[in-house]
Amino acid sequence: MSQKQSLDTICIQGGWQPKNGEPRVLPIYQSTTFKYETSEQMGRLFDLEEDGYFYTRLANPTNDAVAAKICALEGGVAAMLTSSGQAANMYAVLNICSAGDHIVSAATIYGGTSNLFTVTLKRFGIECTLVDPDAPEDELEKAFQPNTRAVFGETIANPALVVLDIEKFARLAHKHGVPLIVDNTFATPINCRPFEWGADIVTHSTTKYMDGHAMCVGGCIVDSGNFDWDAHADKFPGLTTPDDSYHGVIYTQRFGKGAYITKATAQLMRDMGSIQSPQNAFLLNIGLETLHLRMPRHCENAMKVASYLKSREDVAWVNYPGLEGDKYHELAEKYMPNGTCGVISFGLTGGRAAAGVFMDKLKLAAIVTHVADARTSVLHPASHTHRQLSDEQLVEAGVDPSLIRLSVGIEDADDIIADIEQALR
Numbered sequence: 162m163s164q165k166q167s168l169d170t171i172c173i174q175g176g177w178q179p180k181n182g183e184p185r186v187l188p189i190y191q192s193t194t195f196k197y198e199t200s201e202q203m204g205r206l207f208d209l210e211e212d213g214y215f216y217t218r219l220a221n222p223t224n225d226a227v228a229a230k231i232c233a234l235e236g237g238v239a240a241m242l243t244s245s246g247q248a249a250n251m252y253a254v255l256n257i258c259s260a261g262d263h264i265v266s267a268a269t270i271y272g273g274t275s276n277l278f279t280v281t282l283k284r285f286g287i288e289c290t291l292v293d294p295d296a297p298e299d300e301l302e303k304a305f306q307p308n309t310r311a312v313f314g315e316t317i318a319n320p321a322l323v324v325l326d327i328e329k330f331a332r333l334a335h336k337h338g339v340p341l342i343v344d345n346t347f348a349t350p351i352n353c354r355p356f357e358w359g360a361d362i363v364t365h366s367t368t369k370y371m372d373g374h375a376m377c378v379g380g381c382i383v384d385s386g387n388f389d390w391d392a393h394a395d396k397f398p399g400l401t402t403p404d405d406s407y408h409g410v411i412y413t414q415r416f417g418k419g420a421y422i423t424k425a426t427a428q429l430m431r432d433m434g435s436i437q438s439p440q441n442a443f444l445l446n447i448g449l450e451t452l453h454l455r456m457p458r459h460c461e462n463a464m465k466v467a468s469y470l471k472s473r474e475d476v477a478w479v480n481y482p483g484l485e486g487d488k489y490h491e492l493a494e495k496y497m498p499n500g501t502c503g504v505i506s507f508g509l510t511g512g513r514a515a516a517g518v519f520m521d522k523l524k525l526a527a528i529v530t531h532v533a534d535a536r537t538s539v540l541h542p543a544s545h546t547h548r549q550l551s552d553e554q555l556v557e558a559g560v561d562p563s564l565i566r567l568s569v570g571i572e573d574a575d576d577i578i579a580d581i582e583q584a585l586r
């Protein structure tokens with residue numbers, strides 16, 4: 162299978178490659194542990210001298226097959242599943258940052274990630290500067306410090322729907338000798354492949370479109386293999402100097418382009434253990450098998466709903482990067498010409514107070530914390546996911562206090578619009 166396959170084919174057939182007589186469908190390796198013939202062989206695994214499984218806290222064949230599928234979809238060289246999107250973003254940063262280091266992140270990111278970076282990682286001694294992603298490059302330059310180790314942003318920000326200028330952020334990161342990490346949860350590789358625009362590491366909350374059915378919390382980290390850690394060895398000693406916990410292995414020397422993911426598995430998974438359960442990985446794989454069919458339908462439906470909302474007088478504003486005239490339409494056309502995602506944000510003329518009343522009247526669309534699955538759902542970030550932020554912080558994160566996040570599903574668009582219409586009435 163050396164011929165380059167289309168994403169549609171990878172969604173179905175990527176990852177699990179059964180050999181003669183093996184199951185056609187990816188099996189669930191429901192086993193914590195793996196058996197070896199000799200003590201010597203097991204020892205070599207613990208020294209990272211041989212590839213193999215020994216304990217599911219670090220790695221599991223079911224997970225690895227699904228990670229390989231996502232890796233192929235993103236066009237990366239190595240990938241790993243994590244127990245959640247939060248764990249993916251935490252590991253992506255902790256793999257290259259220690260106490261005393263610093264990261265630069267777009268301010269318009271998911272509330273959970275914002276908490277992780279500005280509250281929890283701060284307690285670990287890692288500082289984060291939040292920047293306006295739309296600021297000009299010379300302004301963004303000012304956020305960089307000698308101890309900056311990574312730049313972070315979301316392809317399409319949840320819930321602000323800000324489209325990241327990936328090339329601009331990659332240029333800045335690389336100028337300062339650090340990688341760009343992009344959370345590609347909302348676009349998915351079906352609509353955008355950040356590595357093609359210069360991103361170095363991609364993360365996912367697979368909980369959203371990849372799973373697609375709101376069944377399993379999960380995450381994934383993919384490495385492009387493009388960042389030259391050795392060229393900036395002083396910044397990334399964890400990858401370029403001996404690891405005493407593995408008899409002095411130097412990850413970049415021993416594993417080449419696999420260094421970043423191998424280190425994250427061998428150190429972070431070993432010590433922190435945020436592994437995805439193989440059961441969940443199996444279900445995630447079923448979701449991935451239809452990702453290429455679902456994403457276009459999400460986008461088509463969202464476009465219809467966004468256009469409808471735009472036509473209403475009781476709707477004050479609508480953000481959807483797919484809409485012509487949207488602030489991010491041009492960036493969306495550049496990075497996601499085939500569609501963005503199914504999420505729309507809008508505000509009613511009645512503002513913050515009207516949002517709750519409107520949502521209570523919806524019948525088909527359910528009020529849920531979740532976003533980006535097959536069923537249409539709705540959330541008011543200022544009252545729910547982002548309620549810990551002040552009004553000032555909300556605006557900084559691109560979240561208007563009146564903002565309603567509508568996650569358009571793959572039902573019939575006319576039924577979704579009819580539901581919105583009766584609730585608005």
Ligand SMILES: *Cc1c(COP(=O)(O)O)cnc(C)c1O
Nearest residue numbers: 245246247271319346366368379
């Ligand atoms: C949901 C989400 C996360 C967090 O993922 P979990 O799977 O809920 O831990 C991170 N980034 C984005 C963009 C998200 O939408």
